[in-house]
Amino acid sequence: MEKKALAYFQSGGPTAVINSSLYGVIAEAFKHPEIGGVYGSLHGVEGLIEDHLVDLRKEDLEEIELLKQTPGAALGSTRKKLPPVGDPLFGKIIATIKKRNIGYLLVNGGNDTMDTCYRLHSFFQAERMDVQVIGIPKTIDNDLFLTDHCPGYASAARHVMNFVKMAVVDGAAYPKGKIVLVEIMGRNAGWLTASSDLLKDDERPDLIYLPESSFSLSDFLSDVKRVYERKGYAVVALSEGLDLPRTNAGGTDSFGHSSLEGVSIHLAEEIKSKLGIGVRVMELSLPQRADPILASKIDIEEAVLLGKAAVDALLSGESGKMVALRRLSDDPYKTEVFLADVGEVANKEKFFPREWILSPERMSDEFRNYLRPLVKTASHVKYDEAGVFLTARLRLETL
């Protein structure tokens, strides 16, 4: 009988370490001659639909090594969600699976992707096709169920911590400074914004606002005013997902700004108009999820580990699972890999525990103990001759 081939795809917003999981998948799969082809599906599930697969065995080992510091999605990503079963797309997926003899499928992504993972697993089961599907988590939002934390989070948190410190150090230069609003990713979950709490007392934001707390504009303004009057400047960490009161009593937008403007621009206008204090907005933007320079070494290692564990799970006959991390101890930091039921992960969100938010000035010790081991170690970055971080240059040779 022909050996079953393995296909892997990436989906959703890239992180600094999603390609480290790809590295782990490749490193492990190459060790197993019982696997037929080792394929990458380009642009997530779209590659399966369109039969856009690349042969990962054709890649240079040196470039594969660089995947561990390559941001973005090396195989391309997609925002596509699977349509309901019965849609012709499923026929196209079956055609590719059969044509390429794919029996192992790895799906690397966040919440939506785990839904895709679960639905593909269920579909193949219903069709009595011998295709096993395993999910590999990734998200800077850290909002996946069952796993202790998600690959991608720690690197993004380390970026946030270092960049908030830059804002604090820069902001302290003038006797009368500005209020710096640092806008941090996380539409619904405040894990990433909260990471700035781990900074030392004179390096940390004065105020931290997460989407998990109800937001009062008047409290916000009086908090900001109080800090500014004491220090002459203030640094405020804001989650992009803050639930702002965006409509006034008349039902119209009370700000009148465009969709391009995030919460920080809105709040900056409020500070300027109500408090008359100068404000600077600093959106951390894409680099939060794309900075390999501040990536956490442990995050890279865990992303690799989960990629390898996913291949092992397939070879053990598993399907419909997500490889996940269980924490055994904070100090010394110790975790183990386990298989979570991907149906329990799909489409849920793990929010930042409200009891960990002590005030806008302080998160709990539990949170700091949780975060500390994830961010503490720097990774070693290779630069090119222009001083720019190197990235993997893949051939992406299609089948």
Added chain:
Amino acid sequence: MEKKALAYFQSGGPTAVINSSLYGVIAEAFKHPEIGGVYGSLHGVEGLIEDHLVDLRKEDLEEIELLKQTPGAALGSTRKKLPPVGDPLFGKIIATIKKRNIGYLLVNGGNDTMDTCYRLHSFFQAERMDVQVIGIPKTIDNDLFLTDHCPGYASAARHVMNFVKMAVVDGAAYPKGKIVLVEIMGRNAGWLTASSDLLKDDERPDLIYLPESSFSLSDFLSDVKRVYERKGYAVVALSEGLDLPRTNAGGTDSFGHSSLEGVSIHLAEEIKSKLGIGVRVMELSLPQRADPILASKIDIEEAVLLGKAAVDALLSGESGKMVALRRLSDDPYKTEVFLADVGEVANKEKFFPREWILSPERMSDEFRNYLRPLVKTASHVKYDEAGVFLTARLRLETL
């Protein structure tokens, strides 16, 4: 006769390496017992006015060493410009100078600061006071006259290059992506924005716009559209100082946005409304001048060197000069320090040569040869136990 004391101050916007020049000043001054006190003036010239001086000899050597990776202004900065001679402030400066027996003054900053430097030098000469004044350049804008380049520029350029590459790598993930507008500092000079040109072909911005070129909105939109149609996304590097046509024929603001919004928000609105393509704005913001992690090793070394050279110039009896760099060769990279007349530097701006702008897609080889040696080497960064870059903790013990 009592030995003359040395005072040093920082002024204007901080850079990643201004404290490296402070390090150089301290390292050199400590070697010379013929110098009386070695003082830092807090918040630029304000420290001289208010007699807020700190004794740098009281600082720990370990912390002084960390100045080389400490962003911000370790002694505080100021936006204050000197009033005309005759203002009572000058009397206060004289009082501090006499009280502390200051005979050497070092002034570290950009254009405005070199004006302060020149005016203090001229004032002390006119008053027949034995106070020598030497300027030390710093600016990420790289717009100071006479010096080949300015400390601070190369580190900011390395930050810009790496962050633009992140945007490119992240932006390439989706089959149909967005247009990413990267807004880069430089109110009048495009040196920093132009640095993104040094990136490799598949890592660089598709389009680069500097303030030195006249800007046509219709050309901009058609350039962007052309790239987007070819690639499915585009990354555009924009200088914050672009001369946008902000008023329409009727004389009113054609955009209607607030002062908080830079050129990138304005142009994003134009792209959305005129081309109907999704846009993401990425302002590099404060970290351009405050990122020690991507600081250029050569930049740090040169900032230190110029700090030392400034002390040497004082001890050689010089005044009214700025320590500057003259380039002897690009490859191998070789420079020498010389003394420029600070009066010739003050209040002028060195713009990016228009002949180096070949098109919005390409700067000249001359520019790349100029920039390459400045950015190529990474610095070694020390992190704390939370994975955050360490900074110097100074006592700042006032006299």
